[in-house]
Amino acid sequence: MDEYNRFVDWDKMDVTVQSQDAKELTCTEFQELKQLARQGYWAKNHSLRAKVYHKLISNIPCRTVNPDANVYRDIVVKIVGKRNSSSLPLPEFVDNSLVPTYCLNAEGIGAVRKIILCIANQFPDISFCPALPSVVALLLHYSKDEAECFEQVCRILACNDPSKRLIDQTFLAFESSCMTFGDLVNKYCQAAHKLMVAVSEDVLEVYSDWQRWLFGELPMVYVARVFDVFLVEGYKVLYRVALALLKFFHKVRAGQPMESDSIQQDIRAFVRDIAKSVSPERLLEKAFAIRLFSRKEIQLLQMANEKALQQKGITVKQKRQNVHLAVHAENFKSEIVSVKEMRDIWSWIPERFALCQPLLLFTTLEHGCSLSRFYSHSEGHEPTLLLIKTTAKEVCGAYLSTDWSERRRGGNKLSFFGTGECFVFRLQPEVERYEWVIIKHPELATTGSETESHASPASSTLSSSSVPSDPSDRLSPFLSARHFNLPSKTASMFMAGSSECIIIGGGDGQALYLDADLNHGRTSHCNTFNNQPLCSESFQISVLEVWGFRD
Numbered sequence: 001m002d003e004y005n006r007f008v009d010w011d012k013m014d015v016t017v018q019s020q021d022a023k024e025l026t027c028t029e030f031q032e033l034k035q036l037a038r039q040g041y042w043a044k045n046h047s048l049r050a051k052v053y054h055k056l057i058s059n060i061p062c063r064t065v066n067p068d069a070n071v072y073r074d075i076v077v078k079i080v081g082k083r084n085s086s087s088l089p090l091p092e093f094v095d096n097s098l099v100p101t102y103c104l105n106a107e108g109i110g111a112v113r114k115i116i117l118c119i120a121n122q123f124p125d126i127s128f129c130p131a132l133p134s135v136v137a138l139l140l141h142y143s144k145d146e147a148e149c150f151e152q153v154c155r156i157l158a159c160n161d162p163s164k165r166l167i168d169q170t171f172l173a174f175e176s177s178c179m180t181f182g183d184l185v186n187k188y189c190q191a192a193h194k195l196m197v198a199v200s201e202d203v204l205e206v207y208s209d210w211q212r213w214l215f216g217e218l219p220m221v222y223v224a225r226v227f228d229v230f231l232v233e234g235y236k237v238l239y240r241v242a243l244a245l246l247k248f249f250h251k252v253r254a255g256q257p258m259e260s261d262s263i264q265q266d267i268r269a270f271v272r273d274i275a276k277s278v279s280p281e282r283l284l285e286k287a288f289a290i291r292l293f294s295r296k297e298i299q300l301l302q303m304a305n306e307k308a309l310q311q312k313g314i315t316v317k318q319k320r321q322n323v324h325l326a327v328h329a330e331n332f333k334s335e336i337v338s339v340k341e342m343r344d345i346w347s348w349i350p351e352r353f354a355l356c357q358p359l360l361l362f363t364t365l366e367h368g369c370s371l372s373r374f375y376s377h378s379e380g381h382e383p384t385l386l387l388i389k390t391t392a393k394e395v396c397g398a399y400l401s402t403d404w405s406e407r408r409r410g411g412n413k414l415s416f417f418g419t420g421e422c423f424v425f426r427l428q429p430e431v432e433r434y435e436w437v438i439i440k441h442p443e444l445a446t447t448g449s450e451t452e453s454h455a456s457p458a459s460s461t462l463s464s465s466s467v468p469s470d471p472s473d474r475l476s477p478f479l480s481a482r483h484f485n486l487p488s489k490t491a492s493m494f495m496a497g498s499s500e501c502i503i504i505g506g507g508d509g510q511a512l513y514l515d516a517d518l519n520h521g522r523t524s525h526c527n528t529f530n531n532q533p534l535c536s537e538s539f540q541i542s543v544l545e546v547w548g549f550r551d
Contacts (some may be wrong), residue, residue: 004050007140013046030232035289037232038284050142056231060166063157067122068386071145072115072282076146076174078431079117079153080530085110090133091120093169100134102223104140106176112137118150123157125314128171132506134215135167138227141220163295165235171313176305178208179386181239183301186348188243188290190433192250197347199263206264211241217271217304225280236295240287241473245287247270252277290482308352312551332358335365335543336389341427345385348433349399350421353383356549363545369518371499379405381548383421386504388521390539395428398512400495407497418494424505424512426535486519518544 023044027033042048044077080088086109090099101109115136119125136153143149159166168174182204185193196203215227230237249270259266274283293301311317332339346354361384362377377386382403389395401421409417425433496503505511514521522538 002047003144004047004142006145007104007111007143008046009103009105009108012103012220013465024048025055028201031112033232034229038288040225040228040281043228043397044141044387049224051229052228053139053207053231054141054148057152058186060155061161061164062155066158067151067154069120069145069151071122072118072147072150075118075121076114079121080114085114086112088117090116093120093126093129094132098212099138100216100220100223100404102141102220104137108140109466111140111149111376113414115140115146115150115153119153122154123169124155126169128174129167129169130174131167131211131215132347134223138220138223141224163299165299170315172306173311174211175208175301175314176309178204179305179309181210181242181300182207182300182351183305184239184243184298185246186350189246192246193253193347195254196263197344199258203347204354206213207268209264209267211238213242213245213267213271214238217268219272219275222274222283225284229284234295234306236292236298237287239298240290240292241283242512243290243292244272244283244287248274248278248283281353304350305352308355312355314355328357334360334387334545335386336395336545337427341395342419344423344427344431345397345399348423348425349383349385354551356551358385359548359550361546361548364541364543369541369544371502371516371518374518374544375404378546378548379403383549385547387543387545387547388535388541388544390521390535391542392536392539393428394426394535394539396426396512396535397422398422400504402495404495404497407495412498414496414498415498416494416503420494422494422504444531514541514544 015206017136025036025048027036030389036042042052086106088110090113099112103110112133116132119132119136124133132153135156136149139152140146140149156166157169168177185196185207193203196206200206203489214223218226226237226241246267249267253266253270259269270277278286292298316500332342334342337345344356346358360380362374367373367377380403383399383401384404385397385399387395387397401419402417407415409415423433425431494505503511503515504514512521512523519541520539523535
């Protein structure tokens with residue numbers, strides 16, 4: 001066939017890969033490479049894909065000294081010896097991961113284990129890398145020999161460009177990526193997320209499978225197409241494809257009974273058999289249609305999740321304790337929501353805070369209806385959760401990302417603060433979460449002056465910080481600016497408070513207004529969240545609670 005056929009079982013390989021005429025790839029510009037990768041330019045020719053992989057990987061910036069093919073030839077006999085390669089034990093850092101065979105022949109299947117053991121010898125700092133077997137197996141299809149495959153995988157692992165993240169190599173990095181994926185699902189796949197919450201006791205356990213979907217369950221022709229783009233665009237592509245898989249799973253399985261007693265197993269089975277419902281081209285089309293955060297925004301979110309894990313002492317693999325469901329029935333008591341309802345709310349909050357347990361800070365039943373006491377009990381806590389029960393039995397609330405003490409920055413002038421992670425919700429008469437409109441539609445972000453010129457009369461006097469109209473000037477609206485020493489203009493407009501009232505939402509859309517006596521409230525309904533009201537336009541408060549987050 002060609003020089004890259006040594007480890008390939010061609011009876012298993014897609015016949016179109018064998019039949020296409022050889023082509024050459026001469027472009028070097030990133031944008032052109034990006035388009036060609038997404039279009040599958042080199043996907044239909046085995047030899048061309050092998051050469052492109054070699055070229056792309058050789059251009060990865062690496063540390064000065066990196067194990068190469070000669071190192072492999074020197075160490076493989078000493079490490080493997082005369083043992084049967086098919087029965088070689090894998091290092092602990094692959095966590096008993098699936099070792100995909102894809103379209104490898106018997107020699108290739110044995111070579112995967114040999115290469116992984118040699119990588120473990122040369123990279124003692126790797127502590128957790130479940131994606132490694134899949135990467136080795138895939139690249140072996142496009143390598144002349146074991147040594148070449150070893151060298152290419154080593155270059156991927158040794159990438160030293162901080163802006164070009166490739167493969168997770170520690171449990172901290174892996175677990176924070178699972179949390180980040182959970183955050184992204186919460187924002188971009190709400191229908192699927194609602195299903196996960198309904199049928200799973202531990203949503204994060206389900207989302208921790210996201211890399212396995214890509215590097216374990218996905219068939220060869222699909223994972224190769226994903227890898228084509230991954231080598232050009234980086235880690236963000238993996239999030240995109242995993243989100244697309246979840247969207248398709250929900251679309252195909254919506255309304256159908258589960259095939260097993262585990263949603264995890266159902267998703268895995270769907271991904272394994274994805275060819276029955278979705279083509280590789282359709283999967284990538286769906287993935288790139290998602291208006292995902294920028295690479296910088298995802299990096300900030302990942303940093304925040306890593307920091308939360310470090311603060312909790314979760315840096316090495318341990319027995320999972322349903323960490324995202326920190327609402328324990330025996331320790332939780334609210335006059336507004338049940339344990340199940342609080343767990344529903346907990347499934348909406350950012351994963352880094354879902355590690356914490358709820359802590360009651362303020363309740364009108366105990367502390368009275370004083371706005372000053374509301375502030376004194378809430379300040380110093382970030383984030384907080386506001387719950388309201390009306391005399392009409394309506395239940396609504398808000399997740400507030402920023403400390404209420406920020407209200408003092410405006411002096412006596414009522415001004416908005418908060419971040420785009422904030423959201424409001426209702427639980428009664430029916431459950432609904434309302435997102436800030438800029439989350440789903442970044443193009444609707446306007447400057448402060450534009451916001452004021454279109455504001456409703458009730459909110460036209462409110463002061464707000466300017467939001468840059470150019471998305472490239474705006475860092476993540478989901479993280480507090482000061483957490484990363486970012487300029488304050490990156491903050492969003494969501495919360496406002498004074499001695500006379502509290503406003504949540506506001507600006508050019510629906511807002512929740514609470515009077516100073518905390519007895520009465522009203523809503524102003526426009527377009528910020530959606531077209532359904534949060535609660536009655538005017539309501540009497542029966543009980544109000546503020547909850548913090550305890551480590």
